[in-house]
Amino acid sequence: MTIKNLAIAPALLVLAAALTACSGGDTPAEHSAADRGAGHSSSSAGLPAGHIAAGEKLASTKGATGQSCVDCHGAEGNAPIDDTYPKLAGQYYDYIAHALQAYRSGDREHALMSGQAKELTDQQIADLAAYFGSRKSNLRDLHGAH
Template identity: 75%
Template sequence: MTFVSKSRLAIALAASLVLAGCSGGDTPAEHSSADRAEGHTSSSAGLPAGHIDAGEKLAHTKGKATGQSCVDCHGEEGNKPIDPTYPKLGGQYTDYIAHSLEMYRDGDREHALMTQQAKDLTDQQIADLAAYFSSRTRHLRDLHDTH
């Protein structure tokens, strides 16, 4: 992949995140009461509705490629990564998680472990994982008030 295409990909991802933020996010509160009662979310990535319960089960399932589950590396509920360079996923935007997993799966984003973990994920599994991790308590920090 050339530098130009990587730059365009990064710009496209950033733009999708900005648009998701401007639209008020993708929280379950924006879905019908029936969807919320079922624990469903949706994604701007064009994925099917995600199911929080299915995502929780999948997050604890060992992957065939690496023998690791999501929570083995990112911690319970995605908030205690085993390495400080690994992201906290708990409370992250559904679309960010979904787009990131799609990019790992499709080879547009590379990481020694994540590329292997994501390569066999279906659209439904990606939607379910994104729904689960985005529904967890947020332990994310931004750069406000850092000098």
């Protein structure tokens, strides 16, 4: 080993230790579907950690429009009542969180969603994103479909 390599070695050890601490030592394959939506305190949406159980309850609670999430998006977010409504089950946490934040702020508009999201708190958005992100998805890849 050269003197130059010896000088770099301690820095590499510190970097490796930091990366291991940040990742919690888990590999992506070790995460279940339920983990995908849970505890995203470092998400790009800047929200508190979401709770799947609270999101499940909230998804069935009637909102400002008199509708609940599952009234339009179907049980567990897999069966929308209209082809133009998205399937939410298995969707990325950040996608759901950002969409709800945009509806709440008025940056994104929809006749029903804008009213539904207007009254949601950051915690409720995080909970809904955690819940729907944790559900088994019926989404399918249409790439190559004819």
